[in-house]
Amino acid sequence: MKHKNNKILTIFLMVFILWACEEDTIGQGELGTITGKVVLEGENTPLENVKVTTNPVTNTVFTDVDGNYTLAEVEVGEYSVQADLDGYKTAFEAAKVVADKTVNAVIEMQNENVDNKVPEVPRLLFPADGAKSIQSPVQFSWSSSKNDDDETLYTLELRNGLTNEIETFTKLTDTILSVDYLDIGANYFWQVTVSDGINDEVSSELSGFSTLNPVDNRFLYVRNLDGNNVIFSGMPLAENAQENTNEVRLTDIGQNSFRPKKNPKNDRIAFLRTVGAETHVFSMDAKGTDLVQITSAQPILGFRPEELEYCWTSNGEHIYYPQFNKLYRIKSDGTGNTLVYAAPATEFISEVAVNPVNSFIALKTNDQFGYAAKLYVIDPADGSQKHMVQEGLPGAIGGIDYAADGNRVLFTYDVSANENDAYRQLDARIFEFELATSARREILTKKPAGYNDLDVKYAPDDGAVIYISTSNDGVSKKDIYITGYNEIDQRTKYFIDGIMIEWH
Incomplete structure (x- = not known):
């Protein structure tokens, strides 16, 4: 009976050892690498210091000055590679990791304001271009440039055609501005620029008028x-x-x-x-x-x-x-x-x-x-x-x-x-x-x-x-x-x- 029990124990130990050796061999073969570059969409400009992670979670790395990143020793499988950077929309790119292989995943990011609307070009309403004998004070007016929820601020630039002196009125929230003390019998030129703090400034056409002589x-x-x-x-x-x-x-x-x-x-x-x-x-x-x-x-x-x-x-x-x-x-x-x-x-x-x-x-x-x-x-x-x-x-x-x-x-x-x-x-x-x-x-x-x-x-x-x-x-x-x-x-x-x- 004792001999029989020893035989059973020996068989059990041999099976356990074989299973353990097989598990080590498979684990070492199921690691791969993800590399790639993070760039600005449409321009391919490299983005530096972008945080790169995966889902399921593996490692966290940051892009270098050339936008490159490397995620090493990633278990085989399918991943979503995620890129995060302040001022940009979070971007994702799929990657399938194969054992002992390197997969490349280029991620394109968009500016977080990419969907923001550029303000409309202001239309100068009064004084009309070429108007004469305008009396002071002059109530300048122009069309609204607002087309979304962004705050719009206007700048009116007024130049005296006789002296070339320029007067600038900034941070205007209304589309009407009354200006006094204009020179009598002078030619003036004016332009309105609008900014929403996100997009590039938009300027109206240049318009001119003359004051009453x-x-x-x-x-x-x-x-x-x-x-x-x-x-x-x-x-x-x-x-x-x-x-x-x-x-x-x-x-x-x-x-x-x-x-x-x-x-x-x-x-x-x-x-x-x-x-x-x-x-x-x-x-x-x-x-x-x-x-x-x-x-x-x-x-x-x-x-x-x-x-x-x-x-x-x-x-x-x-x-x-x-x-x-x-x-x-x-x-x-x-x-x-x-x-x-x-x-x-x-x-x-x-x-x-x-x-x-x-x-x-x-x-x-x-x-x-x-x-x-x-x-x-x-x-x-x-x-x-x-x-x-x-x-x-x-x-x-x-x-x-x-x-x-x-x-x-x-x-x-x-x-x-x-x-x-x-x-x-x-x-x-x-x-x-x-x-x-x-x-x-x-x-x-x-x-x-x-x-x-x-x-x-x-x-x-x-x-x-x-x-x-x-x-x-x-x-x-x-x-x-x-x-x-x-x-x-x-x-x-x-x-x-x-x-x-x-x-x-």
Whole structure:
């Protein structure tokens, strides 16, 4: 029995040894190698430092500078070789490992944004290419480039064709941009570029336009913007229009500039500007450039700066301006300031007008409250009084001007005779005084009850008068009207929201 058991044990050991030897031989023969390269799809550019793994899991390796990788000692079988790299889509390639063989698996990867849409090319809408007489501020507009969920940011580049200066507006999220302070009468070129932060930037076509040239505008006037008076030039309202025609801003919104006066001999425009606590006389060209400060040591002073008037001499070489009770004459370049006339100390000179025929000067004086007003004419050569137009009446006088023939003086007078601390006028009307006969007449303008006609001026041909019309409440909007001599008791609105009108 013992012999039989030993025989069985011996047979069992021999079978076990044979099985073990066979398993070792098969295992060594079932290992293979996977090699390959990882490249950018469509370009075959090698990708470095790509993480390469398999499924089922074997080894993890990274590609070298040439995009090559090697997975060694991989058991035979079918695998999915996986490639991962930040900024790219995960890619897969099938590989069948054969014992003692090397299989090659080239993996092509795509940029993770390969399916992202390129933004559409912006179409420039306004100003249209070749547009002329565009008024500032300009509201640029263009079509949207958005065609997916990506954030789109626009850049507008604006080049001045005269100076070649380039202004760039970046990180715009809207397709509308308002730009102010464009040069007057200049050519501009503009282009919009869009970026979604993923694809290459896309640019619109280049477009050009020109801004309004104010040289042909026949009127100067003032509007209040953001608390400052601003000077504009323009043309009369078109029929049924709701905006002023050809309106061009000539002075900065950030500075208080008012009371424009056209030089009778050239295109220079004088005006008043607040400088610190003082008011000074400046001049500029018809485009609002080439500024010259005329007064410096002796500013214009008197009752309320906005009520003060000054004027050019008939030859356009000098300016007359008041300083309390004194009248000065200064050259247009700021030199040669001379005292011309002095009224009594308690009489402030507020308004000045020069006779275009004989250079006599019409003066309006008043007390420190604007009343006790006088309107008279002097000879600046000796200071003698030539005519008394009006004195001794209660109420406010203003808006003096000479007719082209030199024989008539235009002014306004508040016939209500009301006097108050606010200098509020209740019924200001337009009057004309004939120097030769001392006759005074009212110019009828069909003025509504409760309104004032103020700041009146003759037309250059004396065929009409132009003036400010406003409610006597002292706070309502002021508009500019004209009445022709052949249209007595009629009025036509010329400008909306304007004061201090001047023929250009």
